[in-house]
Amino acid sequence: MRYRSQSVAYWYFAVAMVLFGLQLVFGLLSAAKYLGPDPLLYILPFDVTKVIHTNLLIVWVLTGFMGATYWMVPDESRTELYSVKLAYLQLVLWTLMGVTAVVGYLFRYGTGNKLLEQPLPHKIVIVICMLLFLFNIGMTIWKSKRFTTTEGVLVLGLGLAAVLYLPALLEYENYTVAIFYRWWTIHLWVEGVWEMIQGGFLAYLLIRLSGADREVMEKWLYVIVGLVFIAGILGTAHHYYWVGVPAYWLPIGGIFSALEPVALVGMAIYAYSAMRRSGMSHPNTLALHWTLGSAVFTLFGAGLLGLAHTFPDVNKWTHGTLITAMHGHAAFYGAYAMITLAMISFAMPSMTPGRSEQGSSIGYWSFWLQLGGMFGMTLSFATAGIGQVYLERILGMGYLDAQLKIQVHFVMLVVTGSIFAIGVGLFIYDFFRYAPRFEVDDGQTAGPRPATKPVVTAAHA
Amino acid sequence: MNKRQARLFAIGSTVIATLAFLGLTIDSHRQFPKLTNAQNITPAVTHGKDVWHKYNCINCHTLFGEGAYYAPDLTKIAQHRGAEYLKAYMKDPSKFYDEQRHRRLMPKQDLTDVEIADLVSFLDWVSKVDNQGWPPRPILVTGAGVGPMGVLQAAAGSAPPPGAPPAGADKSPIALGEVVFREAMPACAACHSLLPGAQMAGPSLAGVATRAQETVGSADYTGDAKDAAAYLRESIVQPSAHMITGAMYSASGVSFMPATYGKDLTPDKIDHLVAYLMTFK
Ligand code: HEM
Ligand code: HEM
Ligand SMILES: [Fe+2]
Numbered sequence: 022m023r024y025r026s027q028s029v030a031y032w033y034f035a036v037a038m039v040l041f042g043l044q045l046v047f048g049l050l051s052a053a054k055y056l057g058p059d060p061l062l063y064i065l066p067f068d069v070t071k072v073i074h075t076n077l078l079i080v081w082v083l084t085g086f087m088g089a090t091y092w093m094v095p096d097e098s099r100t101e102l103y104s105v106k107l108a109y110l111q112l113v114l115w116t117l118m119g120v121t122a123v124v125g126y127l128f129r130y131g132t133g134n135k136l137l138e139q140p141l142p143h144k145i146v147i148v149i150c151m152l153l154f155l156f157n158i159g160m161t162i163w164k165s166k167r168f169t170t171t172e173g174v175l176v177l178g179l180g181l182a183a184v185l186y187l188p189a190l191l192e193y194e195n196y197t198v199a200i201f202y203r204w205w206t207i208h209l210w211v212e213g214v215w216e217m218i219q220g221g222f223l224a225y226l227l228i229r230l231s232g233a234d235r236e237v238m239e240k241w242l243y244v245i246v247g248l249v250f251i252a253g254i255l256g257t258a259h260h261y262y263w264v265g266v267p268a269y270w271l272p273i274g275g276i277f278s279a280l281e282p283v284a285l286v287g288m289a290i291y292a293y294s295a296m297r298r299s300g301m302s303h304p305n306t307l308a309l310h311w312t313l314g315s316a317v318f319t320l321f322g323a324g325l326l327g328l329a330h331t332f333p334d335v336n337k338w339t340h341g342t343l344i345t346a347m348h349g350h351a352a353f354y355g356a357y358a359m360i361t362l363a364m365i366s367f368a369m370p371s372m373t374p375g376r377s378e379q380g381s382s383i384g385y386w387s388f389w390l391q392l393g394g395m396f397g398m399t400l401s402f403a404t405a406g407i408g409q410v411y412l413e414r415i416l417g418m419g420y421l422d423a424q425l426k427i428q429v430h431f432v433m434l435v436v437t438g439s440i441f442a443i444g445v446g447l448f449i450y451d452f453f454r455y456a457p458r459f460e461v462d463d464g465q466t467a468g469p470r471p472a473t474k475p476v477v478t479a480a481h482a
Numbered sequence: 483m484n485k486r487q488a489r490l491f492a493i494g495s496t497v498i499a500t501l502a503f504l505g506l507t508i509d510s511h512r513q514f515p516k517l518t519n520a521q522n523i524t525p526a527v528t529h530g531k532d533v534w535h536k537y538n539c540i541n542c543h544t545l546f547g548e549g550a551y552y553a554p555d556l557t558k559i560a561q562h563r564g565a566e567y568l569k570a571y572m573k574d575p576s577k578f579y580d581e582q583r584h585r586r587l588m589p590k591q592d593l594t595d596v597e598i599a600d601l602v603s604f605l606d607w608v609s610k611v612d613n614q615g616w617p618p619r620p621i622l623v624t625g626a627g628v629g630p631m632g633v634l635q636a637a638a639g640s641a642p643p644p645g646a647p648p649a650g651a652d653k654s655p656i657a658l659g660e661v662v663f664r665e666a667m668p669a670c671a672a673c674h675s676l677l678p679g680a681q682m683a684g685p686s687l688a689g690v691a692t693r694a695q696e697t698v699g700s701a702d703y704t705g706d707a708k709d710a711a712a713y714l715r716e717s718i719v720q721p722s723a724h725m726i727t728g729a730m731y732s733a734s735g736v737s738f739m740p741a742t743y744g745k746d747l748t749p750d751k752i753d754h755l756v757a758y759l760m761t762f763k
Contacts, residue, residue: 054552066589067552068541133535135549152711169484169682196531196604197518197611200546201510236485243488247495254499263616265548266514271614273506337618341547341555409551414617419624420554421584 022372023094026102026458026470029109031372033088033364036116037156038449039307040081043123046443047074055424055431064128072126072138078353079136085361086218087115087154089176092368093225094158097172102158111153118146134199137189137206144190145469151183169230170239174246175221197265204260211352212253212281212323219315220288226271226312226363227292231398232299241291248284256281259331263340271333277474282324291315306368307380310388313365318359319394322351322399342409347402354395362448371462373455383454387447394441401437407431491599497621509643517612530604533597542588545608547548553588557613558709562676564691564761568605570656572598578657583626586593620677623663659758668740670755676762684739690714691763698722714756719744 022028050061050070058068095102102108121141125131132140139147160177162168189206193199224242227236258274292313296476301309326348330339339345366384406425412423483491503540514520522623534622543556565727571578574590593601609699663670673684680686694710694717697703706723716723728750731738743752 051552054586058581062587068538068543068550071550071552072538072541129536129538131538133538133540135540138538138541193518194528195514195518195523196545196608198511198514200548201507228759240483240485240488242484243485243492247488247492250492250496250499254496254503257503263613264548265514265518265611266510266694267517270510280631294615337616340616341544341549341551343551347549384580413621414619417619417622417625419581421579421586421624424583424586443742 022341022368022459024101025459025461026108026374027092027104027368029102029112030088030092030368030459031283032109032112032461033084033091033370034452036112037084037361038080038087038410038452039452040077040084040119041445042073043443044077044081044448047071047077049435049438049442050074052431052434056428056435058073058450061321062368069126069129073123074401075136076122076126076138077119080115080122082361083355084112084115084119085365086179087111087137089222089361089364089368090154090158090179093222094161094172097169097225098162098165098167100161100165100167103164105152105159111157112471114146114153114196115150118143118150134203137203140283141190144186148183148186148190153184154184155180161231166349169235170242171221171224171235173244174224178217178221180224182210182218185209185214187245198263201261201266208257208260209254211356213258214447215357216249216253216284217246217305219319219356222247222364223288223312223316225294226296226308226367229367230301230303230305230309230312231295232302233295234299238291238295241287244285245287245291246309249288252277252280252283259336262336263335275332281331282328283319285320285324288315289320299349304378305367307384307388308363308367310385311359312382314388314392315355315359315363316397318351318355319389320355322348326351326399326403338410338414339406342406342414343402343404344410345401347406350400350402351395354445365452369452372459373457374460377457382453382471383447383449387451389446390444390447391441393437394437394439394444398434398441399439401430401434405434493661514601517691519610521609522607524603526603528604528605529597530600530602533593533601534604537591537593544610546613552622555617556605556608557608557617558620559603559623560609561678561688562622565606565762566601566763567660568602568658568759569598570761574654575730577652577654578660579624593627620680625671630744655754655757656761657758658751659754659756660754662747664756665744666690666747666751666755673739687727687759687762689762691699692758694759697726711756711760714759715752718747718752 047070048064051067051074054067054070056062063468078175091102091108101413120138123130124145125140128139131140155176158179162172162176188202191202191203219238220242224238227233243414254277255273256278258270259278260274261270294307296313303309330336330344330348366380370378408422408427408430412418413420418426491578534545539545539556543549544551544554546558547555547557553589563571572591572593575588576590579587610614614752620634673682675682675685676688677686678686678688691710691714698710705716705720705725713724714718721739721741722732722735725732725735727735747755
């Protein structure tokens with residue numbers, strides 16, 4: 022840790038860890054309900070466990086993003102944060118928002134609109150938190166007068182994410198119009214501005230972990246961002262196929278969303294070749310696993326499995342089946358969970374002394390168990406989904422009868438989900454195992470390398 | 483390419499894509515009213531939409547294929563089930579399905595009558611939105627489908643599991659009728675679809691209750707029934723009493739439909755079947 026105020030990141034990460042653990046409890050509960058019968062039918066029915074599962078996901082990932090940004094911006098701009106107090110105030114407000122939202126969902130207090138279930142007061146608090154956050158980050162950069170492309174991409178991504186949340190605050194009389202704008206938030210987040218955020222973290226990590234040249238890395242970062250938006254913006258149309266909008270969205274969706282994986286291939290090559298060409302220049306190989314893992318798993322979960330059902334002629338059979346859940350899990354995990362875990366793994370050794378720089382063996386167990394578990398979950402959803410599409414959509418078997426025939430895949434889901442959860446449990450344990458101690462290190466011990474000009478401090482050995 | 487050019491590429495492609503997207507958005511707004519029959523969004527439909535949101539329906543079901551995958555898609559449900567069926571179902575789903583058999587059951591939602599009626603109006607509006615003809619084949623809630631899994635398998639597969647409560651005692655007659663429709667020998671569903679215009683060996687029964695009403699009242703009706711329900715009963719028991727013309731369905735005054743239901747089905751079952759068909763208004 023090179024700046025004292027970076028320590029706020031620890032508390033954001035800690036909150037993210039707890040919420041991540043809770044998310045899985047509700048995921049496993051939901052999966053168990055597929056097997057049924059459900060003894061909790063009138064206490065905690067599926068709709069409640071599922072809404073909590075997905076909302077905790079969004080909240081913990083955003084908490085992680087914010088923490089990671091508070092970690093990264095001082096490093097990039099070489100300064101203390103503008104206001105530590107504001108950062109804590111924001112965390113408290115944000116956490117209260119998250120916790121009360123979850124408690125509310127237990128009583129079905131929510132908007133009942135997929136992934137945007139937050140009640141209006143909560144949505145307003147979310148916006149306030151985002152404004153506090155962006156203000157704090159903006160002022161930090163402004164006052165430092167030092168602004169790198171990497172953090173620029175990150176901060177612009179975060180700012181646009183806040184802007185794209187605004188349509189979710191409105192009410193729409195026409196259900197089709199509501200769907201139309203729901204995707205401005207959801208799709209343009211995960212296949213647009215969040216990819217900028219991921220790209221920003223990825224570039225930061227690669228620059229710090231490898232000896233890659235910043236100029237080259239930032240040039241390619243721009244190229245990736247360009248590729249994301251060429252395809253991703255018009256690619257929104259892959260959610261407009263069967264919802265009551267004009268038919269021209271069909272070919273547009275097919276063409277542009279099929280181009281989306283290009284940026285993801287780019288990202289994977291970017292990460293791989295940075296490491297290939299420049300080699301490791303930092304001891305934290307665990308963070309490297311998470312970093313490369315994120316680039317590769319995104320390509321698999323979002324690129325390959327997204328492409329698998331993105332053409333209208335395929336999507337008309339798979340739309341609204343477990344095939345979507347297959348892709349949703351692998352994509353979200355690879356792109357946004359793994360990049361957050363990468364930032365956490367990178368930052369932790371300098372905030373919790375006693376931890377090994379390379380990562381502990383528990384850390385590696387956690388990595389491989391999560392990866393294996395998530396791969397297994399993806400396969401379970403995929404096989405269940407293929408069965409569902411064939412029986413229900415093609416043969417015309419009734420929904421309930423088709424679900425009975427794919428029970429075995431749900432058993433598989435619970436088993437692989439449990440393996441995954443063990444991996445996450447180990448990560449959380451490893452996180453809290455060492456007490457935090459925030460000591461500013463001036464580059465004597467191993468820590469993040471200074472950025473381009475080795476003027477400020479001497480690089481570690 | 484240098485860094486400046488790369489930046490230009492990023493900004494330029496974003497701006498172009500955004501402009502194209504906004505242009506198409508404006509054009510879509512021009513077309514929404516027609517595609518979604520916006521003139522039919524009555525206060526009841528809007529209230530029904532609010533009910534849909536209030537009870538978090540979307541976190542089990544899908545509508546237009548969006549939502550959760552724990553319960554069936556409801557985009558076209560209002561065309562598969564009559565309003566009366568849906569109302570009875572929403573009062574108490576456990577009267578229609580057996581959690582022991584399907585391992586899932588929709589929890590009872592304690593909806594008011596107004597909420598239920600408006601929800602049905604909303605679902606009816608949804609089912610009529612022009613959505614590129616999706617789904618390509620009807621998505622059904624239950625039934626064994628056609629093809630290799632065959633209709634006959636439906637009957638075989640439907641024996642209640644050991645330990646299941648005796649069928650029927652607490653079920654609504656409409657729900658029981660739906661089972662008879664699928665499981666009578668031979669199954670009604672083998673020849674009759676419930677989708678408008680989908681003629682199989684027998685005519686589609688979509689809207690059959692309304693048609694029965696019209697037929698009974700018409701001058702050239704040849705049977706003995708006095709009201710729609712009696713007419714449906716007659717059609718089940720004595721298919722040839724009055725026939726809707728069409729060489730596809732009858733010859734020399736004798737319907738192709740089996741005349742065996744009168745003796746094979748118990749009077750109870752026939753009552754249930756009539757109650758079920760009467761929901762297709
Ligand atoms: C990191 C990137 C991505 C994430 C996190 C992600 C996540 C998701 C999620 C959660 C859904 C379900 C949304 C809902 O129904 O509410 C979804 C749907 C979908 N995604 Fe992605 N996705 C990503 C990238 C992609 C890419 C690159 C493609 C195409 C090449 C793609 C194609 C699709 C399609 C076609 C659907 C609609 C499925 C349906 O018919 O219901 N996704 N995605
Ligand atoms: C123990 C591990 C997990 C289990 C057993 C699990 C199970 C489930 C289940 C049963 C659903 C509901 C699907 C439906 O609507 O029918 C779901 C939804 C979802 N989960 Fe998980 N989950 C787990 C972990 C995760 C993780 C780690 C992520 C992301 C990083 C995630 C992201 C999602 C998303 C995005 C959805 C909504 C998908 C859609 O609607 O298409 N889950 N999960
Ligand atoms: Fe998308």
